[in-house]
Amino acid sequence: MKNLFFISALLCFFNSQSQEHSHKSTRALSFPDISGYVTLKTDLHQHTVFSDGNVWPTIRVQEALRDNLDVISLTEHIEYQPHLADIPHPDRNRSYEIALEEAKNHDLMLIHGTEITRRAPAGHSNAIFVSDVNSLMQKDSVAQFAAAKSQGAFVFWNHPAWYAQRPQGNPILSNFQKERIANKELHGIEVINTTDYSEEALAIALENDLTIMGTSDIHGLIDWDYIEKGYSRPVTLVFSKERTKASLKEALFEGRTVAVFNELIVGKSEYVKPLLKACIKIENATYISNTEILKIELKNISSNNILFENTMDYTFYSSSPVFEIKGGETKTLQVKTLKKLTSLNLQLKAISAYDAPKSHPIINWFISLD
Numbered sequence: 001m002k003n004l005f006f007i008s009a010l011l012c013f014f015n016s017q018s019q020e021h022s023h024k025s026t027r028a029l030s031f032p033d034i035s036g037y038v039t040l041k042t043d044l045h046q047h048t049v050f051s052d053g054n055v056w057p058t059i060r061v062q063e064a065l066r067d068n069l070d071v072i073s074l075t076e077h078i079e080y081q082p083h084l085a086d087i088p089h090p091d092r093n094r095s096y097e098i099a100l101e102e103a104k105n106h107d108l109m110l111i112h113g114t115e116i117t118r119r120a121p122a123g124h125s126n127a128i129f130v131s132d133v134n135s136l137m138q139k140d141s142v143a144q145f146a147a148a149k150s151q152g153a154f155v156f157w158n159h160p161a162w163y164a165q166r167p168q169g170n171p172i173l174s175n176f177q178k179e180r181i182a183n184k185e186l187h188g189i190e191v192i193n194t195t196d197y198s199e200e201a202l203a204i205a206l207e208n209d210l211t212i213m214g215t216s217d218i219h220g221l222i223d224w225d226y227i228e229k230g231y232s233r234p235v236t237l238v239f240s241k242e243r244t245k246a247s248l249k250e251a252l253f254e255g256r257t258v259a260v261f262n263e264l265i266v267g268k269s270e271y272v273k274p275l276l277k278a279c280i281k282i283e284n285a286t287y288i289s290n291t292e293i294l295k296i297e298l299k300n301i302s303s304n305n306i307l308f309e310n311t312m313d314y315t316f317y318s319s320s321p322v323f324e325i326k327g328g329e330t331k332t333l334q335v336k337t338l339k340k341l342t343s344l345n346l347q348l349k350a351i352s353a354y355d356a357p358k359s360h361p362i363i364n365w366f367i368s369l370d
């Protein structure tokens with residue numbers, strides 16, 4: 001027995017030695033690709049000591065690797081620099097450059113970004129895919145947006161419902177934003193920022209064809225603010241033709257995104273539906289012998305728990321019509337089809353997901369049986 005233990009311990013050792021160098025952990029996020037697109041997991045709103053965050057930029061890269069993200073952006077405030085006495089910060093591109101160096105040996109894309117930080121009605125906006133943050137240091141916010149546009153930046157409106165700027169906790173689309181949208185200087189909006197979700201921001205996104213975003217806006221540690229509370233950080237899933245910066249940028253401008261925070265999944269119907277469909281794989285479907293009860297095994301191949309409700313005429317033998325499939329787990333349904341069918345259109349409403357305010361997407365899986 002001792003020898004056996006020694007051999008298996010040795011095998012374990014060699015196995016772990018032969019594995020690629022990886023920072024992934026058990027909390028790694030995972031989402032399937034959808035037809036025609038690679039699903040990129042992004043967190044495009046984060047801070048470090050180079051604005052009002054509490055960590056060095058290298059930590060943001062290491063956290064992203066632990067969460068299995070594909071893309072991050074460090075978006076330091078241009079106008080809010082509380083550490084300036086200790087970190088004079090004459091070159092506003094430094095946090096990006098330090099993170100880029102840390103990420104160079106890893107499969108993580110770094111996007112150069114910054115946060116334009118103004119009072120309401122302009123509020124806060126992130127400009128990403130910028131080439132030089134120093135040239136965005138301008139007094140006039142209108143000039144800043146024009147400068148971001150001249151660099152080809154993708155710009156999104158941050159936490160538009162933030163109660164420090166909007167005491168009712170509701171976003172107000174002001175003339176400032178309307179003009180920026182008309183000038184093609186504002187392209188997206190956060191519907192999820194930190195732990196906050198705004199249905200009103202989703203309505204603004206859909207009415208103005210803005211890209212739907214979800215971000216952590218992390219200032220401290222992802223572990224302390226999210227993981228230890230049992231959460232995953234909010235992310236924007238971007239459906240990109242290829243795994244390249246150019247393709248990612250195109251997808252953001254085209255609005256091919258879904259915002260995710262734990263069970264909450266928010267996006268335009270054309271992206272949220274294929275995503276949810278791809279998350280659930282039909283593993284097996286057979287009748288219980290001598291019955292008309294169809295057993296269907298559904299595997300959730302994503303890392304997120306998803307809540308469904310049965311919307312078929314057929315009812316279930318076991319389980320509530322409302323049920324959860326935890327990330328990575330399999331759930332068996334028992335559907336009373338009343339007679340033996342040759343195929344079934346499994347139809348479930350994803351009640352933890354939204355494709356518009358108050359609207360849950362309905363997902364169909366065609367199952368052939370024989």
Ligand SMILES: [Zn+2]
Pocket residue numbers: 115124158159
């Ligand atoms: Zn902000």
Ligand SMILES: [Zn+2]
Pocket residue numbers: 045046047115158217
């Ligand atoms: Zn921020």
